[in-house]
Amino acid sequence: MRWDQTNYPHDPSHLPTAPIAPSGFINQEDYWERQQPLTFVLIHGSWADSSFWNGIANELRKKGHTVYTPEYPGHGADPNKDVSHSMMTKSIADFIISKNLHNVILLGHSFGGTLVQKVAELVPDRLKRLVFLNAFVLNDGQNLGDELPAPVRNVFVGLAQNSKDNTIMLPFPLYRDAFANLASLELVQQMYNEISPEPAKPLLENLNLKKFYSLNIPKSYIYLTVDNALPQGEGFGWHPHMSSRLGLFRLIKGHGDHMSTVKTEPKMLAQKIYEASRD
Template sequence: MHGSWADAHFWDGVAAELRRSGHDVYTPEYAGHGEDPNKNVTHAMITKSVVDFITKWNLRNFVLVGHSFGGTVIQKVAEQVPDRIKRLVFWDAFVLKDGESVVDEFSPQMRQGFEQLRASSKDDTIFMPFSLFRDSFVNTATLEDAERMYENVTPEPAKPLFEKLDLKTFYSLPTPKSYVYFYQDNALPRGENYGRHPNMSRRLGQFRLIVGDGDHFTDTRTRPAMVAQKFYEAGRD
């Protein structure tokens, strides 16, 4: 499950590497993303997109991966189809507490900036400025690669980022969990009360930790085999 300011093509290179190694890989798209022109979507609509895909294809005994915002999606999907999921893998992903929204995990300055971007849009979306994308999402990329990746960035529906999620059921599930953490990921500020690992990862209770050297977006394009290997390590028995 991809994150914000991305669509299912985010996974093309990584999925190809995993398939080359003999794995079946599925990359469902969310409501409000990809070719869907409707940006007036809710988190529940996004979750339903994934659950419907899983049930349509009768998928079972699979590893469900969520990147960034996708972490909140796999939290809610796991509540609805827990018997089908073998393991949850969070890659530099949000792990929200019960009753939280994504923006609740932002610093006050970061939240204010996103609120301003939301208020300036005409369709309740948030457009990512290149300077922010460059420094926070693709900080290890060359300028050429950063500009090429930015060409695929589209405005993100704002509502799901601000919705508070009921996650009581998620925190009662016995589903095995892993967290993949890339050291150079700079998409969230780091500090005692902010950041992905260990601030959010420890909420998973017992989990497998896999680390790598990369940033938030770049390596899916430049080193997909490395990302695929980390997912294998995180998801294997």
Template sequence: MLLVFPYHSGNNQIPNPYYRSVPQGQYYNPYSESGWFGWHYPIESEGSFRHSQRLTFVLVHGSWADAHFWDGVAAVLRSQGNIVYTPEYAGHGTDPNKNVTHAMITKSVVDYIRHLNLFDFILVGHSFGGTVIQKVAEQVPDRIKRLVFWDAFVLKDGESVVDELPSQTRNGFEQLRAMSNDDTIMLPFDLFRVLFVNTATTEDAKLFYTSVAPEPAKPLFEKLDLKTFYALQTPKSYVYFYQDNVLPQGEGYGWNPHMSIRLGLFRLIVGDGDHFTDTRTRPAYLAQKIYDASRD
């Protein structure tokens, strides 16, 4: 038991295979032999999805997730005529190597964009993915139409992700990291349930947890040079879900306005979900919020 957390890990018997055996959506994975996977994802009918222009999206997931995190959202956006890419990055998905750096993760996404010769796209980052799109934008600014951060870290120059966490959470991560034999952090279910899927039913929370894999620790602790990012003139948006409980809502923490205000002039779109749940339970709702943040 980790006493630094105000949650009890309990006697968790939930199976955790680390990598889902039923992948969904379509994405290029540079770590697979073939590189491409094609799957179908059911789209729920949840109102009408409003759009007036067709856009190209590159969706970047966050920690304790892989590219399949976006399957439902990507399917909805594609069904409306948009083009959607969901790259996998180093240390995640089927990549067995967990000894990765933030630079390696960034290079994965940059290489993906250049490999497909993508231009004029919306680059979306969720959670830790916010730090990834910050660094990606530095390398391919001429290719990006707009940056969209969904409950994502917007680090200041010289910061790491853990610098933005309460000391109690940071200490817990350090303990979990020390307990691993491959420099990763695996979230206990009770912690994941309270922080990441607090609006989900117990059944949905358990289902989500089966796809959670140990997260490479090193990139979370690396301090990033972001001087180039803060000189960019790329249009930016922030999508904020106010039931997201990953960061404290109090002063000095949180997604909005603590993170979002760092973008300078930006578009703000607000929703009522949490950190993970809506990608599965309400993908059309989340897709609409991302689209609203991305359109001209």
């Protein structure tokens, strides 16, 4: 829903009705106990696989939600690193169709934001809301690399060129200080030992996003404010730089970094995700 495409209903009878009998309980704790059941499809980012979501999925399921964390090509057990962006988005769209999912909350983290954008073009009628968690929101025709300052992009391109298979492995000092800044060294080492080199091609493909920007699906952006994986401010960064491209969106904020807070505070993040996703 974009500001300049909005055709709002004026008749209050069009209002959504509350999912739970609203006998006046405003108490947040009470409300938390009885959440509106939602169906989540969670899309991880680069240097991760679907186990990225284990803690958060577990917390969401405890509250009665249905949670899917589909793996996509080039990640997890897939030995093939020669993948394209459209292979990834087709795989996710196929997953949603094969499971016959409807009213989906489609959430992407980091690079997963670009997958959410393209999957939304493929199966818009299956989606209830798009949620971006410190995720890329690209303009039409852009690639992810366009959102990196030149020195950072050059580091990544150089790492890909020096690899045997056009992949990028994050150097440990970069991962530790810029991606997992809030974690203890022990945790960062555990996390780092589990990641694989990331296929470079999908990060540098220009994406046609004209249809995405014509879709009328509600959107939310969750901004964890201590994420320094992207430089913040002055023409770069998650919020407000990329979030503002969504037009009208629901903003949720929390204290967290790019990679480690999903491990250390899954309950807090599950609550933020619910607040971003409920009606």
